[in-house]
Amino acid sequence: MFYKILTATLLLISQIPLLLAESAKPNILFITVDDMNWDSVGAYGCPIPEITQHIDSLATEGMLFERAYVQASNCSPSRVVFQSGRYPSSSGMRGFYMVDANYPMLPEVLKNKGYFTAVINKPRDTSFHGNYEQFWDYSTILKGAEKRGAITYEKGMNEFFAIVDQKQQPFYCVVNIADPHKPFFNDPKSTESGFDEYGPSRIYAASEITVPEFLPKHPGVRIEMRNYYNSVKRADDCVGAILKSLKESTYEDNTVVIFISDHGMPLPFAKSSLYEHGIRTPWVIKWPNKIKPKSVDTEHMISAVDFMPTILDICEISKPKGLEGRSFASILAGKTQKHRDHIFAEFNENAIGNVFPTRAVHNKKFAYVFNPWSDGSRSFTSASSFHKSYKVIKELAKTDSELAKRYNHLVYRELEELYDLEKDPNCLNNLAQNPEYLNQLKQMRMKLTQHMTKINDYALEAMKNRQSPEKLAYFMEKQDAESIKRALSIQWKRFKNRIGGTGKNKELFVSPANL
Structure with missing residues (x-):
């Protein structure tokens, strides 16, 4: 035993x-x-x-x-x-x-x-x-x-x-x-x-x-x-x-x-x-x-x-x-x-705080991008703007009409963009103004709007007023003002922002609700 x-x-x-x-x-x-x-x-x-x-x-x-x-x-x-x-x-x-x-x-x-x-x-x-x-x-x-x-x-x-x-x-x-x-x-x-x-x-x-x-x-x-x-x-x-x-x-x-x-x-x-x-x-x-x-x-x-x-x-x-x-x-x-047939994405500002609020929804067939900052004069800048390929495109655009179109798109974009990812995976041909794709444009825009409403996205205001250049301009004025306030008051993760050096900022952080 x-x-x-x-x-x-x-x-x-x-x-x-x-x-x-x-x-x-x-x-x-x-x-x-x-x-x-x-x-x-x-x-x-x-x-x-x-x-x-x-x-x-x-x-x-x-x-x-x-x-x-x-x-x-x-x-x-x-x-x-x-x-x-x-x-x-x-x-x-x-x-x-x-x-x-x-x-x-x-x-x-x-x-x-x-x-x-x-x-x-x-x-x-x-x-x-x-x-x-x-x-x-x-x-x-x-x-x-x-x-x-x-x-x-x-x-x-x-x-x-x-x-x-x-x-x-x-x-x-x-x-x-x-x-x-x-x-x-x-x-x-x-x-x-x-x-x-x-x-x-x-x-x-x-x-x-x-x-x-x-x-x-x-x-x-x-x-x-x-x-x-x-x-x-x-x-x-x-x-x-x-x-x-x-x-x-x-x-x-x-x-x-x-x-x-x-x-x-x-x-x-x-x-x-x-x-x-x-x-x-x-x-x-x-x-x-x-x-x-x-x-x-x-x-x-x-x-x-x-x-x-x-x-x-x-x-x-x-x-x-x-x-x-x-x-x-x-x-x-x-x-x-189920319901894994699309994703949402966003861009808000670059590393120094210049604001370019952008929203997108992708599914396997189409991509829709909304650029409320795009007004024909505001120019997009990011880290790549200072690298070789960007400079090559900018220089070639002076003599090449097709590259000039690409460069202008890179810098200014359009308010709405729609791409057929099956035919155009590199997003070269914007179909937002093509009447043959009007139904797809409306569907994708609606899908993105529903998402922005669900998460209470601050850019929803711009989506609702997308047909009014004056209201979009007002929206961007507010975003710029808030960005400058952040640049002046909040400690940053980088050494400089749109205002200058960030070392003088005294606050460790500020809740977004206080801005």
């Missing part, structure tokens, strides 16, 4: 690690790259050989979402959507200033449920304000050349896992890779600044790369694209270093790995736009023993606002009120969801 009890006890003890493993909360490793187009990834059809081997390997082990999007096409507004589950116009994170959100972010919710939260690189842009210790148990800022090096990310992850070993908690870790953000590898500024100290594992020649259809086939553009793709390769090297560190740890089997880009490439008609090349993102998820390897989802449209509710479902944690996205966790298990 004694031996039977002893045998049963030993058997039970031997099963404890397995039982604990089965009941353990999954770890979450969220890897982002900066300014990478969705179609720059091999698994998404990029023809450049071996461009993203590590990202591709992640896709073969998990699920690739063919139709994935972000809500905003510039850095901090986009990144905060993932952590807040709210659209930028709702969260207050319209631009690059600091905000008191007055509701919990994803790392806060996870932290309160026993997760060890960490952000490696860009903690400020991943958070609402500079007091990011409120959200993250562990944070690091990478600077200069080191944030471009794969070895930096491997070392950082090894140090992180050593800390987690001591904590014995499930973790939520966000790793923000700097590439392929400007300056690109071999750009003059990159070379001068010493950023090229860490090169990609393979360097491509200009003859090996392709120039996208929305940019002119000019030697200067091709050089910039070569440098971009070499930076994409370096970003993939960093992904590989992170995955190597995870594999060598004890956490791989219970870690959900998510890979995305915060928006499109930092070139005209991509970053800071709401076209496909501005907001469509590569999105890959690996979950060992949960997601079938080599899965590809082509049916559902998902977006950044869905990230927080999905992660909370994966971690089996109840969701706070006010989230504006919805979980797609069931899709990971092979199920289908």
